Amino acid sequence: MIPVDFKERMKSYLGEKEFEDFFSSFDNDERYHSLRVNTLKCDKEDLKSKLSYIKTEVSWEEKGFYYDDAQPGKHPYHEAGLYYIQEPSAMAPVHFLEPKPGEKILDLCAAPGGKTTQIASYMNGEGILVTNEINRDRAKILSLNVERLGIKNALVLNEDSAHLSEVFEGYFEKILVDAPCSGEGMFRKNDNAGDEWSLDNVRTCAVRQKEILANAAKMLLPGGRLVYSTCTFSADENEETIFEFLFANPDFHTVKVEKTGGIENGRIEFISDELYEKYSLIDAVRAEKCREEVLNSLRLWPHKLKGEGHFLCVLERDGELTRENANSYVPGGRNIAARPECTKVFEAFVKDNLSFDKKTFEIKRGKIFCNLEGGRSLNGLMYMFGDQIYLCPEDMPSVNGLKVMRGGLHLGTIKKDRFEPSHALALFLTADDVCLCKDYPSDGSEIKSYLNGQTMKITDDTPDSTYSQVKKDSKGWALITTDGYSIGWAKAAGGMLKNHYPKGLRINY
Known part of the structure; x- marks a missing residue:
């Protein structure tokens, strides 16, 4: 219900004629729905070719598109972070x-x-x-x-x-x-x-x-x-x-x-x-x-x-x-680098599970230089937040004295002598960045099962997509993708993929 005081004020603003045009828009059933392509994870033209319902571009945002008669919030691409639904x-x-x-x-x-x-x-x-x-x-x-x-x-x-x-x-x-x-x-x-x-x-x-x-x-x-x-x-x-x-x-x-x-x-x-x-x-x-x-x-x-x-x-x-x-100072000073025993655990994970340029790879005094095969990089400073390890730009302001919800890229958790990668790291990486990857079509039942938290069986007799490298005898962390876009982690062992999609995000289709 539109408040009377609001209508009277808008009439005083706009005058009788324009107010009629303005207020008639409130009775118009036509609503404009749009989404904005996340070019950090995908090319907008590629996404347009895969989602037939996004065509007309928003005039003031080249990455924004109107859509009709669709529910993009229920598509696996939404969970993969390929777009943001935005007015x-x-x-x-x-x-x-x-x-x-x-x-x-x-x-x-x-x-x-x-x-x-x-x-x-x-x-x-x-x-x-x-x-x-x-x-x-x-x-x-x-x-x-x-x-x-x-x-x-x-x-x-x-x-x-x-x-x-x-x-x-x-x-x-x-x-x-x-x-x-x-x-x-x-x-x-x-x-x-x-x-x-x-x-x-x-x-x-x-x-x-x-x-x-x-x-x-x-x-x-x-x-x-x-x-x-x-x-x-x-x-x-x-x-x-x-x-x-x-x-x-x-x-x-x-x-x-x-x-x-x-x-x-x-x-x-x-x-x-x-x-x-x-x-x-x-x-x-x-x-x-x-x-x-x-x-x-x-x-x-x-x-x-x-x-x-x-x-x-x-x-x-x-x-x-x-x-x-613009570069004159860093508020609170720089963050304190993670200890060598923590960075070594992460280094072992990188060497076992990621595809990177080994010639330029270096971790020294908490600073990492790592160019991934997919074109991205894990460059910056690694620091600890409890048992959690984060990657941030070297000159990112100190988190001390601030109420922090997320301080850069959450890499994962240090658990004694092993490292468990975070969901954030999975969503940052691409299929080309990892040694093991399992791809499921976005219109298939498998990706829905994965997003529901189910353990997945590895079958060599099922034709895999271009992006998949996981086989029955594979062991280690596997990046799960949908149509080639990263969406989460699974642990390969014994012909199975143990699901590591976060429990709080799981979807019942």
Whole structure:
């Protein structure tokens, strides 16, 4: 049910005629469903050839595709992390953030992980991605999605923005603030979204957003880029928040960007006369400049494009961003390297189970250099988190003093004199990276049995795919793949594959 106060406010924003077009979109049964291809694990053209229902590209995201009459969440490819099901308008903020490999990027309000995984796909495993969620239960979901999509360079945190601004002051080159909001843009998508909505809640959200945005600004380097976004229509949470932020932070300015697919500019007429007059009394020239800069913000209207309601603004901090100031320090110092007795256990696993360039392979003082045959690498610093061993970029900030959900790529568990690989490592690897691999077709019953946790029988008389090397007499860790895409581990022994798919993720088809 759409709240009456919401309708009245939107009518005052848009005027009678446009409001009718806007509100008619709420009665329209047509909804736009989309997914974004995870290019860390697969080529988008290859996936398009295998999934006939993804064809039309999302205008503002080259990796995003609309789909109809399908349930991609129930396909084995979803568990293999080949895509992320994401609302099309929600893909826009990262497009304008323009993440690149090698950068230091923060996704401040990141759960459930759509924008984090989108950023990671553009970073291509290079650089440092700090991704944070204040709610612990949602942070767990964020961490699982980082794992599912095979991301190796992410530090997943469960912190509040104030603490992060103290630890990471002046550290990031790019920051995304997809702020928690009143969620008005989800009214069409979710029938219950309006039940908890009120004008008071809108104002409460706006106060919280201003605090989060102020904390985020402290963490951005001079010359860095910050994208602020919401999925709401409220000017209090959008144009007015940007206006007040600019007035309070004269070293920031908005960026005029090229629009596509029906995206429009924000509207300065949404800024109330009372708010504008309040700041004009302080500095009339500055107030007018800030109001004009709000015009560079962007609106995604559901009656004008193929997506739900969204707002975003691209901000940059004055100054020049150079590699010298971007690499000036590591917050908290570097992590402490794993002890030799731990790295030796992992080294034995690598030599027994992975396919790698033996000429360049080296582990020294916790640092590993390992180029895998599939084109990926296990390069970086290995460190311990209890009995768990992680791989992180050498200059990843220390995990000490932080509430960490995932600190880089989880390699596995050290169990006395042996190593047990993690599910995260399986999802990172490819069929070419391992000595043993067993492939099951995505449309067959075998892969469903595997995802259900069943032990699998090895039969040599069954024609194997190009990717399979497991035979009846095989022993050791085998990477399970579906149509060549990694999905989990099994242990080969005695003509059987003991299932190591995590119990908490198993599916009953």
